[in-house]
Amino acid sequence: MKIYDKPVIVIGVLIFLAIFAFPLWTALGTTPPQPKVELPKDMKECVAPTEYMKSSHMQLLNEWRDSVVRDGNRVWVSHTGKQYNMSLTNECLRCHNEKSKFCDQCHNYVGVVPFCWDCHTYPKEAK
Amino acid sequence: MTFNRRDFLKVAGLSAAVGLGGNAAFELIFPGQVDAAEEMKQSPTELTAKRWGMVIDVKKLTPGLRKTITDACHINHNVPTIEPPKNLKWIWEAPFEHVFTEVEQEYLEEAVKESPMLAMCNHCDNPPCVRVCPTKATFRRADGIVMMDMHRCIGCRFCMAACPYGSRSFNFYDPRKYLPDPVPNTAYPTRTKGVVEKCTFCTERLVTGQLPYCVEAAQGAMLFGDMSDAGSAPRKALRSRFSIRRNPGLGTQPQVYYLV
Numbered sequence: 001m002k003i004y005d006k007p008v009i010v011i012g013v014l015i016f017l018a019i020f021a022f023p024l025w026t027a028l029g030t031t032p033p034q035p036k037v038e039l040p041k042d043m044k045e046c047v048a049p050t051e052y053m054k055s056s057h058m059q060l061l062n063e064w065r066d067s068v069v070r071d072g073n074r075v076w077v078s079h080t081g082k083q084y085n086m087s088l089t090n091e092c093l094r095c096h097n098e099k100s101k102f103c104d105q106c107h108n109y110v111g112v113v114p115f116c117w118d119c120h121t122y123p124k125e126a127k
Numbered sequence: 128m129t130f131n132r133r134d135f136l137k138v139a140g141l142s143a144a145v146g147l148g149g150n151a152a153f154e155l156i157f158p159g160q161v162d163a164a165e166e167m168k169q170s171p172t173e174l175t176a177k178r179w180g181m182v183i184d185v186k187k188l189t190p191g192l193r194k195t196i197t198d199a200c201h202i203n204h205n206v207p208t209i210e211p212p213k214n215l216k217w218i219w220e221a222p223f224e225h226v227f228t229e230v231e232q233e234y235l236e237e238a239v240k241e242s243p244m245l246a247m248c249n250h251c252d253n254p255p256c257v258r259v260c261p262t263k264a265t266f267r268r269a270d271g272i273v274m275m276d277m278h279r280c281i282g283c284r285f286c287m288a289a290c291p292y293g294s295r296s297f298n299f300y301d302p303r304k305y306l307p308d309p310v311p312n313t314a315y316p317t318r319t320k321g322v323v324e325k326c327t328f329c330t331e332r333l334v335t336g337q338l339p340y341c342v343e344a345a346q347g348a349m350l351f352g353d354m355s356d357a358g359s360a361p362r363k364a365l366r367s368r369f370s371i372r373r374n375p376g377l378g379t380q381p382q383v384y385y386l387v
Contacts, residue, residue, distance in 0.1 A: 070276060072169065072268060075170050076166075086167070119277060
């Protein structure tokens with residue numbers, strides 16, 4: 001197969017690829033920014049194992065919501081046998097008391113906007 | 128290889144036996160690990176009843192007391208103050224003839240007929256709002272409380288059309304715009320634009336063993352208790368005094384009684 005003006009086209013394609021891949025080669029060797037989650041200092045354990053909370057806290061919150069609102073059951077017995085009050089504002093935020101240093105870190109990082117805060121309140125933070 | 132009927136039946140029988148006995152065997156070898164140790168249960172401090180109900184002693188209500196009661200409810204539930212007709216109300220004051228549109232007693236005491244009443248959700252036995260809700264966002268609990276699940280409400284307002292008592296209010300605006308920052312009661316959520324809200328008989332307070340805010344503020348003018356228990360405070364009051372209910376002819380069986 002014959003390509004007319006082959007050198008010009010090849011160089012053009014290479015230049016295009018170089019520009020197109022600009023975000024990739026400029027970021028080579030650098031580490032992307034990581035979310036900085038600040039954990040409560042005086043507490044050792046959460047309502048469920050850390051790995052589970054990292055991956056599935058949203059499912060857990062949905063289960064809590066259904067249990068509290070629809071079944072009227074408000075006490076959570078955790079994997080270690082400790083009892084908790086199933087409440088986002090009154091229990092989760094009691095330890096994780098700065099939303100911007102905990103919740104928002106990952107949510108902003110992955111670009112999700114949970115609508116919890118449309119209704120549920122969180123402690124006021126210094127701006 | 129041939130796989131005849133005889134072999135098939137042997138394998139099927141064995142599989143069924145494993146399936147039936149598997150869980151029990153697991154429980155024997157690893158006790159308590161099949162089901163997670165996590166559990167959701169009722170709060171030990173919770174006040175429980177077969178059928179919650181309320182009695183309002185109309186004669187004990189003074190103008191000042193009516194305001195105290197409505198404020199206690201609205202402030203603690205973060206209900207914003209907005210001008211009618213887009214206002215929100217969980218418990219409110221209204222003229223007698225608006226609250227009791229269907230009264231059989233023609234010659235009720237003048238003082239009662241002329242004084243404003245307190246109106247609220249009646250937590251009916253046959254709640255029309257529950258019947259029409261397309262998402263089951265509003266539902267009747269086992270203890271008779273007609274409850275709202277704000278997470279499910281799609282704001283269709285069928286319940287507002289169905290409720291014969293006007294007990295439901297729609298959030299035409301984001302309520303936070305009409306509330307101070309921080310909200311009056313930070314332990315209780317606000318609602319969001321586009322959901323319907325109403326009185327919940329303070330389910331969040333019953334959990335901690337407390338009576339509803341209005342009952343606490345009413346200094347004895349409102350009684351709350353188990354209507355199925357003949358010895359409860361509201362039942363005793365109903366035995367000793369004449370009482371009326373709102374629109375009894377509709378068959379909704381309201382559980383808020385008025386002593387007149």
